[in-house]
Every structure is written in structure tokens, then in C-alpha cells.
Amino acid sequence: MGLNQPIPRARRPSPAYVKTLIKNAQVVLPGEVAQLDVVVEGDKIADVGPAVQLAVDETLDAAGLTLMPGVIDDQVHFREPGLTHKEDLEHASRACAKGGVTTFLEMPNTNPNTITVERLHEKLALASGKCRVNYGFYIGATPDNVEELKAAERTPGIKIFIGSSTGNLLVDQQEALERIFAETTLPLTAHCEDETTVRANAERLAGTTDVHDHSRIRDHQAAMIATTRAIDLAKRHHHRFHVLHISTGAETHLLADHGGLITGEACPHHLLFNTGDYDRLGTLIQMNPSLKHAEDNEQIWQALLDGRIQVIATDHAPHLLEEKQQPYPQSPSGLPAVENSLALMLNEVSRGRCTLPQVAHWMCDAPARVWDIVGKGRIAPGYDADLVLVDLNKTAEVRNEEQLTKCGWSPWHGESLTGWPVSTWVMGQQVFGDGRVDDAVRGREAIYDHSRGGYWAG
Numbered sequence: 001m002g003l004n005q006p007i008p009r010a011r012r013p014s015p016a017y018v019k020t021l022i023k024n025a026q027v028v029l030p031g032e033v034a035q036l037d038v039v040v041e042g043d044k045i046a047d048v049g050p051a052v053q054l055a056v057d058e059t060l061d062a063a064g065l066t067l068m069p070g071v072i073d074d075q076v077h078f079r080e081p082g083l084t085h086k087e088d089l090e091h092a093s094r095a096c097a098k099g100g101v102t103t104f105l106e107m108p109n110t111n112p113n114t115i116t117v118e119r120l121h122e123k124l125a126l127a128s129g130k131c132r133v134n135y136g137f138y139i140g141a142t143p144d145n146v147e148e149l150k151a152a153e154r155t156p157g158i159k160i161f162i163g164s165s166t167g168n169l170l171v172d173q174q175e176a177l178e179r180i181f182a183e184t185t186l187p188l189t190a191h192c193e194d195e196t197t198v199r200a201n202a203e204r205l206a207g208t209t210d211v212h213d214h215s216r217i218r219d220h221q222a223a224m225i226a227t228t229r230a231i232d233l234a235k236r237h238h239h240r241f242h243v244l245h246i247s248t249g250a251e252t253h254l255l256a257d258h259g260g261l262i263t264g265e266a267c268p269h270h271l272l273f274n275t276g277d278y279d280r281l282g283t284l285i286q287m288n289p290s291l292k293h294a295e296d297n298e299q300i301w302q303a304l305l306d307g308r309i310q311v312i313a314t315d316h317a318p319h320l321l322e323e324k325q326q327p328y329p330q331s332p333s334g335l336p337a338v339e340n341s342l343a344l345m346l347n348e349v350s351r352g353r354c355t356l357p358q359v360a361h362w363m364c365d366a367p368a369r370v371w372d373i374v375g376k377g378r379i380a381p382g383y384d385a386d387l388v389l390v391d392l393n394k395t396a397e398v399r400n401e402e403q404l405t406k407c408g409w410s411p412w413h414g415e416s417l418t419g420w421p422v423s424t425w426v427m428g429q430q431v432f433g434d435g436r437v438d439d440a441v442r443g444r445e446a447i448y449d450h451s452r453g454g455y456w457a458g
Contacts, residue, residue, distance in 0.1 A: 017042030018057045020428075025062035025389065027379055028069070028360045038067060040385045043427040047381055062389055066356065069364035069379050070102025070133075070386030070424065071342050074156070074371060075244055075265065075313040077334065078104070080126065082111025084406075087318045087336075091406035093131040093443065095339040097432040098404050100388035100421035102133050103376060103446055104338070105156050105367075108140030113169055115140045116148050120155060124445055132437060133426050134386065136373075136446035138189070142168040143176040149184045156371040156448055157186045157242070162226045163193035164218075164288045164333075170195065177229075181237040187371065187454060188234070189242040192226035193218055193289055211283050211328040215275050218290035220248045227251045234261050240454050242370055245270060245315050247289035249299025255308040260456040263370050265311040266300050268337055268344050269411070283324055283331035284411045287315075304362060305354065310455055311370060312362040314341045318407035321400075336405045340398055340412055346390060346419025369455045374447040385428035394420045404437070 020040045027036045027048065036049040039056065047054070073096070079087040096104055106123075108114035114123055120139050127135040138159040139152045145168075149158050160180065161169045171177060172195045181188065201217040227243055231254055234241035243264040246252060255264045273285050274294045285291060303309040317334025324331055337344075345359045368377030375384040398412040424432040431441040 019046070019054075021054065021056040021059045022062055022067060022387075023059060025065050025067040027067045028356050029379060030361070030365060031357050033066070033356055038379060038387075040387075040425070040428050043385055043429075045379060045381055045383050045385050048379060064391075064393075065422065066390045066392055067379065068100070068356070068360050068388050068390060069377055069383075070388050070426070071100050071363045072103045072105075072367040072373065072376060073101050073313050073316070073338055073341065073363075074105045074311060074367040075267075076104045076106050076316040076338055077109065077318070078106050078316075079318065080110060086320055086323075087406045089127055089130040089135075090132075091404060092316070092338065093133050093135070094437045094439070095336075095404040096133045097424050097426070097437050097441075098421070099339040100342040100390065100424050101338055102386035102388070102424060102426050102443070103136070103373070104133065105136045105138065105371065105446070108138050108159050109161070109165060109169055113140050114138070115142050115145050115168065117151050120152060124154060128442070128445065131443045132431050132439065132441050134376075134443035134446050136371075136448075140169050141171050141180050143171055143173060146179050146183050149180065149186065152186060154445070154448075155186065156373070156446070158184060158188050160188060160190040162190050162230060163195040163198060163222070164191050172196075177233055178237075181233045181239045184239075186450065187240040187242065189244055190226075190230050191244055191288070192230055193222045194225035194229070197222040197225055209328055211286055211331070212275065212278050214286050214328065214333075215290040215292060218288060220250060220292065223248050223289050224250050227254055231262055235259060242311075245289055245313075246300060246303070246309060247292050247296065249292075249296045252299050252303035252308055255303065258456065263311065263366075263455045264303070264309040265313050266304055266309050267313060267315045268341055269315075269335060270300055271297060272344065273411070281411055283326070283328055285335060286324070286328065286331055286333050287335065288333040301353070305358070310362070310366040312341070312345065312359075313367065314338050316405075318405055320407055321409045324409075335411050336403070336407055336409070339403055339405055340410055340417075342388070342390070343398075343417045343420050344412065346392065347417040350392065350418040366455065372448045372450045372452040372454060374449050376446070385425055387425040388421045389423040390419060391422050392419045394418070394422070396420060
């Protein structure tokens, strides 16, 4: 198949299940890329590099293209219920499909907050009818919902806001944190910014209208204090803990002694933007945790490359453009990224900063391992057929008018990237191809086996 030809759209499997041969692609495997045939039968990968010619129902010739596992984005905010004027499950999951994200894990700070088992199950039921890709939802910690956290199942883990939240979801009292780490068993993750430090800085800079001050209010110390505190809790209580959206070089050095308990995550905006970009992009790149300096970018990259940080996720947190363009500090923090995250990282591959197997590890295999997700993250027999075909030679601009996310903009608008997803399969069904999303496809609830023990268990 020529690179300029449309990607064939596979038939949706019937109850008898279609068997599909994807041939001549460069296939991204753990640690290597090899030209292999891949056989998909129904919703599973049936074989990789079959030794004999198999009878199949259809053949897709992917010569010149690269087949990767579907991306697992373990940190998104899709705003449903409660804030659906900014984003919703339908638009966000369509954006996922276009961007090569086949599974997302969504945070609990919707309205109402996902802080009970009942609300968790309500969200799962809502997603089952709307999501074009696979889905999962964290349950949120409050100072007094430990019994709900202990009863929760069907979730990747517990999210704690140690800063950067309000109301019941803000948990910064030591006694409440000790209880959560001591009494629960699900994996824990947290937004780590020290609330006391942030408030003191905000008081010192009261009245500012300069977005540069956002990084002075949510400074290096705020991130470092909270991350240090959370890691100490995890080690003392021997509780698995995942550090979200690491924004400082200093934090990366806390991850070197993980003791089998600690994993970490970087986001594209903390890898690719810094305080020098405020002059160009202003409040569009206002984030929590805030952007830091160019040297922090470099240290976070180095921690990814040497394995101290394991995961790349987006923290996709959309707001309408008119909301983001309000003067600081009325402007909300957060930006959309799920639609372009894979292309952004493939562009870094094209620049020689990292390799395809590294990107597949950070965005596919590692999040599956961190959250004990069954059947996802690799191209291997028996794994779910969540796949993305990418064209490493395709160069295109990110354009606001082409975004599928409901907020309809990207901070990378106008940037030219090399390497793009061109076709996406979810559980064996082609959900994106030839530039279109198949809105008849529905993803499935992610399944977790927390007895696996997380990333360091192998």
C-alpha cells in the first residue's frame, strides 16, 4: 500500500469474529522494531510473526507504516458530568481515537466528584454508551471517605489532591493522609503541590496580572515539598504510589530510590514548554503544576531516558478558548493534549531525542504495568487488539480548526510535527482511519488485576 493511499477500513467483527492479517508493517515490540505480520482475531492479537501462512478473512498491507500498541493515557480530565460545556466523554474519546489513544483513565474532580463507589459506577455506566475507546475512572480521596476507598473496585486506583483543589477533594492534613496510606490497598496517586507554600506565594504576589507569576506562585519548592511528603508516606506505609505530572528537575532525583513502590510521570507540556514560552503563549500554557525552566525540561527528559520516570501522560484538562484568554489570574489552569500527544512524541523520535520503543514503553506498556491493566500495552499474542498505525514520514501542522476535542484548540496550534497516527483499532474494531472516526465503535471498561503488584513486579 502506498503511503499516499487511504488506509483500508477494516470490517467490524461479526459475532463469528473476523480474522485480519496486518502485513509488512514495522512492528514496535518491547525494546525493538521488526518487520512482522500481525494477526488479529476478533478483539485479540492472535499471532505475531506467524511461522506459516494462515487463512484469514482480510489482509491489510501496511508497507511503509509502523504498528504500535494503542496509547494508554493515565491522566485525563474529560469534564463529564458537570462541566460538559468544555469537554465530554463523546468528544474526548473521539479525540483519543484520532490521536492513537485507545484507553484513558479519568480523574475524579468532575461535578459531582467521584468520591463514592456509587458515583464511580455511575461514571462507568455513562462511559459505556458514549466512549469510542476504552475507559477507566479513579476514585477520589477526601479527608473522611476512607471506607469508600476501601470498598472500591473496578478502578485503577485512588487519586489524592495534595494541593491544587478545593472542597472535599483537597487532602493536605497529615492525619488524613496517614489514614489513606495506612488503611487502603489500591494504588495511590496524587497531585503534589504544597498548599501552604502556594498560598503564601500567592499572598506575597497578591494583585499580580502577570502570567509569569504563576510559576512563582506554584514554584519549585511547592512541588518538591509535596512530592517529598507523599513519597515518605508511601515508603513508611509500604504503599504503591505514582507521582503525577513531575514538573521540576529536583523531583526527578527523589525517584532514584524507588524501593519497588514509586513510579513517576511526565507530561508533554513539562517536556516541551517552559517559562520562556509565556511571552509567546501567555495563559494558554498556564498549568498546575506550573511550567518551570529550560533546565527542568532537560532533567525531566533525562529521568525518562534513564528510567527514573516511567510514564508519559497528558493531564488533558480542557477549557474554552475564551476562558483561557481571560487576563491572569482569572484564567483557569489546564490545556488539551490527548489528541496530539502521540504525534508530539513521534516528532521527538524524528528529531532523534528518543526512540520508538521508548515512546511505546512510556505511553503504552508502562501505564498498563503501573495500573495493573489486563491485556493492554504490548503487541503480543493474547493481548487486546488495541493498535495504532503511524506514518513516521507524515508532516502536518496542528490546527485549532481540526481538533476533535470539544474545546476546539491546542497550545501547539501552528506547529509542524513529523510522525502521525493514521489508523486506530480498539478491541479489534477500526475506530479511526482515512481521517474519520467511526462513531459506531464503542470501547470497553478497562480491567485491573491489582494482585500483579504494579510496575516493578515485572
